[in-house]
Amino acid sequence: MKQQEAVRESIGDYNFYIRPFPALTAANMTGDLAGLVTPMLGALAPLVGKQLSKEDGKVMDTEVEDAEHLQEAAQGAGAIRRLFACPEAGRHTAVAINFEGGKDMASVALSSKAVGSIVKIKVNGTLRDFIVVQQGKPSSIYDESCNGTWLLMKDLYESRQWHSSNVNDYANSTIHKWLNNEFLNLIDANIRAQIRQAKIPYRPGSGTSMSVNSGANGLSAKIFLLSNIEVGGQTDWSYMPHDGARLAYFEYGTGTSANNKRLAYLNGSAAIWWLRSPNTRSSSGAWCVDSNGGSDYANGCSDSYGIRPALILPSSLLVSDDGSVSTNTAPTTPSSISVPSSIQGGSTIT
Secondary structure (H helix, E strand, C coil), X not given: CCCCCXXXXXXXXXXXXXXXXXXXXXXXXXXXXXXXXXXXXXXXXXXXXXXXXXXXXXXXXXXXXXXXXXXXXXXXXXXXXXXXECHHHCCCCEEEEEEECCHHHCEEEHHHCCCCCEEEEEEXXXXXXXXXXXXXXXXXXXXXXXXXXXXXXXXXXXXXXXXXXXXXXXXXXXXXXXXXXXXXXXXXXXXXXXXXXXXXXXXXXXXXXXXXXXXXXXXXXCCECCCCCCCCCCCCCCCCCCCCCCCCCCCCCCCHHHHHHHCCEECCEECCEEEEEEECCCCCEEEXXXXXXXXXXXCCCCCEEECCCEEEECCCCEEECCCEEECCCCCCCCCCCCCCCCCEECCCCC
C-alpha cells in the first residue's frame, strides 16, 4: 500500500515529517493530523536536539510517553522514526514521525570560512551573497568591537548619494544614516540582532583635514562603507586620509588581480561604488572604486553611485552547506503546549 505523503512541520531549527502508518491510512486520517501532533513536537524538539552532539551515530527508538527516554535518542545521517498512536485523531489512527535535524547536522562556524568565501544573508526577504573579506581585526588601530568576521556584499545593492548636502562628512552623511536605519532593517531579524556595533576608523567632520579617529574613538556603526585603504586603494595619492588598514581579501596596487578584487556589479554591469573615505582636496569630494576596479574620487558627494554594504558578525555564528548564515540558538519555547491526554508507543518503522 502506498504511504501517504508526509506533512512537514518545522519547530525551531528542526524538521519533522508526519505521515499516517501505511496499514491504517483509512482510519480517521484527516487534514487536522499535523495540527494535533505539532504541539507535541514543540516539546520534543529541544530534548531531541540535545542528542545531536553524541558520537555513537546510532538511530534508536524514542518513547514519547517518558521524557527521560527522549534523552536516549541518538543522532546520525538518518532520521529518528517512531510509530505513535494518537487518540485525538481517532482510536485506530497511528502516526509515523520522522525527525530530521536542522542546521546542526551540516553547519560550520563562520570563523572557519576562508577569506574570499561566499556566505548568504537574507536582505529584504532574499538571500544575498556576501564575501568574507576579513577574519578578526585588520590591525591594532581598530577597536575590539571590530573583532569578528567581516562581510562585504558581493554585488552593489543600489545607487545612492553619499551626502545629499554635498559635503564630505561621513558621520553625518546621508548614506551612513540610510545604511544604519532603512537598510539595516531589511536584514533578517535574527542576523540583524547579531551584527556588531563596531567602531570603525573615520575622518571626522568635513573639509580638508586628514585627521582620523580610530580605536575607541571610531565611528559607531552596524553597517558601513569600506574605506579606500581597506580595499587596497592607492595610498600614495594626496588628499587620502589613512582611515583604516587593508583587509585580507584585497590587494594593494593597480594590477589586474588587485582591480578584480574590487570590481563590483549593479544589475549585471560593472559600476562605480562609494567608499567612506573623503577626498580632502575639498569639502565636497569622496573616494570611490571605478567600474574597472581602480581607486577614483568623485568631486560631488551628492552624486549617486553604487552602495556596497559591509558588516561584522560574531565568528561563532553558523554557516550551513548552502552558505546561509544562521544564529546558534535553541528552538523558541512556546507559551503553551497542548498534548493529547495519552500517547502510546507502537512498533518501530524501519
